[in-house]
Amino acid sequence: MRTALRRYPVLVALVLAALFMVVPFVIVAVNAVKSPAEYSANGPLSLPEGLYLDGVKDFWERVDFGQKLVNSVLISGSVAVLAVALSVLNAYAIGIGRIRGRTWVLAFFVLANTLPQEALVYPVYYLSKEAGLYDTRLSVIIVFTVIQAAFGTYLLASVLGQFPREILEAARIDGANKWQVLWRIVVPVSRPTLGVLLVFFFIWTWNEFLLPLVMLISNDNQTVSVALGVLQGQRLMDATMTNSAALLGVLPALVFFLVFQRTLTRGIAVGAVK
Amino acid sequence: MTVTAERAGGRGHPRPAKSAHRQGSSRPTRDSYALFLLPGALAFLAVIVVPFLMNTGVSFTDWRGVGTPEWSGLANYRELMDDAEFWASFRHSLFMVVAMAAVPTALGLVLAAALFDYVGKHFGSRWAAVLRACFYLPQVLPIAVAGIVWSWILAPDNGSLNELLKAVGLGSWQQDWLGDPDIALYSVMGVMVWVQLGFPLVVFMAGLQRVDPQLHEAAELDGAGWWRRFRHITLAQIRPEIYVVLTWCTIAALKVFGAVYVLTKGGPGGATDVPSYFSFTTFFEKTQVGYGAAVSTVLTVIILAVSLIGLKFQTRAEDAEEGVRA
Numbered sequence: 051m052r053t054a055l056r057r058y059p060v061l062v063a064l065v066l067a068a069l070f071m072v073v074p075f076v077i078v079a080v081n082a083v084k085s086p087a088e089y090s091a092n093g094p095l096s097l098p099e100g101l102y103l104d105g106v107k108d109f110w111e112r113v114d115f116g117q118k119l120v121n122s123v124l125i126s127g128s129v130a131v132l133a134v135a136l137s138v139l140n141a142y143a144i145g146i147g148r149i150r151g152r153t154w155v156l157a158f159f160v161l162a163n164t165l166p167q168e169a170l171v172y173p174v175y176y177l178s179k180e181a182g183l184y185d186t187r188l189s190v191i192i193v194f195t196v197i198q199a200a201f202g203t204y205l206l207a208s209v210l211g212q213f214p215r216e217i218l219e220a221a222r223i224d225g226a227n228k229w230q231v232l233w234r235i236v237v238p239v240s241r242p243t244l245g246v247l248l249v250f251f252f253i254w255t256w257n258e259f260l261l262p263l264v265m266l267i268s269n270d271n272q273t274v275s276v277a278l279g280v281l282q283g284q285r286l287m288d289a290t291m292t293n294s295a296a297l298l299g300v301l302p303a304l305v306f307f308l309v310f311q312r313t314l315t316r317g318i319a320v321g322a323v324k
Numbered sequence: 325m326t327v328t329a330e331r332a333g334g335r336g337h338p339r340p341a342k343s344a345h346r347q348g349s350s351r352p353t354r355d356s357y358a359l360f361l362l363p364g365a366l367a368f369l370a371v372i373v374v375p376f377l378m379n380t381g382v383s384f385t386d387w388r389g390v391g392t393p394e395w396s397g398l399a400n401y402r403e404l405m406d407d408a409e410f411w412a413s414f415r416h417s418l419f420m421v422v423a424m425a426a427v428p429t430a431l432g433l434v435l436a437a438a439l440f441d442y443v444g445k446h447f448g449s450r451w452a453a454v455l456r457a458c459f460y461l462p463q464v465l466p467i468a469v470a471g472i473v474w475s476w477i478l479a480p481d482n483g484s485l486n487e488l489l490k491a492v493g494l495g496s497w498q499q500d501w502l503g504d505p506d507i508a509l510y511s512v513m514g515v516m517v518w519v520q521l522g523f524p525l526v527v528f529m530a531g532l533q534r535v536d537p538q539l540h541e542a543a544e545l546d547g548a549g550w551w552r553r554f555r556h557i558t559l560a561q562i563r564p565e566i567y568v569v570l571t572w573c574t575i576a577a578l579k580v581f582g583a584v585y586v587l588t589k590g591g592p593g594g595a596t597d598v599p600s601y602f603s604f605t606t607f608f609e610k611t612q613v614g615y616g617a618a619v620s621t622v623l624t625v626i627i628l629a630v631s632l633i634g635l636k637f638q639t640r641a642e643d644a645e646e647g648v649r650a
Contacts, residue, residue: 060442061451064435068458071518074473075461077484094484095491140364147357155361162372164631166579168600168620172382172607173375176389196371199364228357257466259582260600264608275582279468282475282586292476299469307464311457 075300082106082297086290094289109294113277114269119302121266122256122273125187125194130251132195134244137202142232144203145210146218156207163200167260175264190265190273194258198251209243210236249313253306274299376624383617393614400618410619412594413602416509420580420598423513424520425573429566431517432524435459437558439525440532441540441550456529460522467519471586474515478502502588505595512587512596516580524569531562563641571634578627599623 081094085102109115140159144152174193175184183189213236221231237244262276272280278299281287287295383400385393404410444452462470477484478501486498501511535558543553559566581600584590590597590605599619606616 060438061447064438064443064455067435068455071458071461071521074477074518077477078473090482093482093487095487136364136367139360143357143360143364147360149358149361158368160631160635161628162368164575164627165372165376166600166620166623166627168579168581168603169379169617169624170372170375171604171620172389172613172617173378174371176378177375192367193371196367199367200372203364228360232360253464257464259466259468259585260604263585275466275468278466278472279582279586282468282472283589289476289482292472296469296472296476299466299472303465303469304461307457307461 075304078293078296078300081289082293084290084293086288089289105290106294106297109291109298113281113295115274115277115298117270118272118274118277121187121271122275122302125190125262125273126252126255128191129194129198129255130248132191133198133202133251134247136195136199137206137247138232138237138240138244140199140203141206141210142236144207146213146236147228152207156204159200159203159207162197163204167197171261171264174261178265185265185267185271187266187271190262193261193265194255198254202247202251205247206240206243209240213239246313249306249310253310256302256306274302379617380621382614383621385614387614389611389613396614400615401622403615404618404622409594409597409602410599413597413599413619416596416598417578419509419513420516420577421574423516424577424580425570427517428520428524428573429569431521432528432569433559433566435521436525436528436532437554440529452529456525459525462519463522465519467582468586470515470519471583474518475502475587478511478515503592505592508588508592508595512583515587516577516583519583520573520576524573527565527569528562531565532558535561563644564638567634567638567641571631571638574630574634575627578623578630 077094080098081089082105083101083103084092084098085105088096088099088102143149144156149155170193174189178184178186178189183192217235217239218231221235226234256273257275258273259275259279262273263279266272266276269277278295281295282292382393384395384397386396386399387393439452439455443455465473480486480498480500480503483501485501489495489497499507502508539557539561540553543557548556579600580598581604584596584598584601585604588596590601600623603616603619603623606612606619610616
């Protein structure tokens, strides 16, 4: 009984700390549904008197939020698929093919992964202008496919390095060539890991800020993150707008989180210590 | 431009030559796998290697983004040494390392151990999972959105934090959290702790599952209290995770950009400027491309050094652990 009594303070403290983490989301949600009059009368801490959605609706129309969502989904989705494909090809050569000099190749991908984007941003900006790709969603897709694939290669190479050799041998004896082994055996067997990577690449790309900020200047091409960040940076939003912006920014993230919660929390552990 | 074009060409040449050699070698079955690396190699060449070499090359020139860069040797780097803004931005980086690596790792360890040992064991893993999810939530949020949320909460007039302080009778504690040069950096640090905490927590909780419960039971029978078990068993067992988290978080702290852009734009008066934001403004607002490239090159060198040191500690810890198991 004494231990039971001692346990509760720990639980209470943890619950309070967890609440503190979540409270900003709650405050945003509460204030996004207040009318400007209500907000200025009662301040940010009161509960909403009714459901006022015009603020969110106005904001949606003003920034053409639907288009931003489409851009973000298009960019993040393409990057996730392409980066996983590129990672699989690289990792197949390194982890299963065991090509000569693979340690160095792998070291290169690790370095590429830690490289700050600040050291790439200006040349990427300059080169994309030269290539006529500046301010296109394609340019951002290409750049992030490669950046995410650096991590993907690093992770997958070690996973595929432990791929059961017997299966590969059996397939080869049955006459499968390297492509068939890759597509019919390695990819299906590694599907759980590839799924984790897919989710991570999608969310990471969704959240990216610096490069999309530099590369996507026209309103029609901007992602959710960039559009909201730029608006905030201009300091032109009133409280209601800010809360609408925050709410619309939080919602997709919340959806991903609820859908992919398991994948996320497990995947991080896989990624951190392989 | 000629400098970088030559460099890129020089870097590009050995690759095809090497793979041609590989195919002619005695073990073609093994080495023809190199073909699978070809798309990746080309993509990395175009997106990472060439831009990186260009950036490094440009850092030795005087260039404003148009025309031909003029070779200026180490002039940019010499200028950096005397640039108070540059030093300030790196000093602020150290604060970010505290806020994004040191504090979240320490807090994450305590929280992970508490969630795993107390909540997980006595209240069920469901409680632990829900609480863990709450702590992890800010991690999935785009940093731009986190910035919007917090800049509004920390606003001087009508901001939630100031309103809350007033409501509980601490009105005199109200501050212009992001607008006061003496406080802004600490406010940004607080936000970053909130953003970052979930990552170490989740990694540590996963790591704790590896720890043999018998170790804890044995220590408990020997009369070791929670704190001693935490120090001698938990910490010792998940040391590899701690190094990984510290390395990743330190790198993330050195790279922090979005939060500063959205929360303070480096202000007020440069009080929260960080290297990545400093290089960004030098590139795109002052268009001193050569100088900006030098800033980002210094940042790159520091980040690479941190990753190498982190990797070294990590492999050593993993070796040590395997040694114990063997």
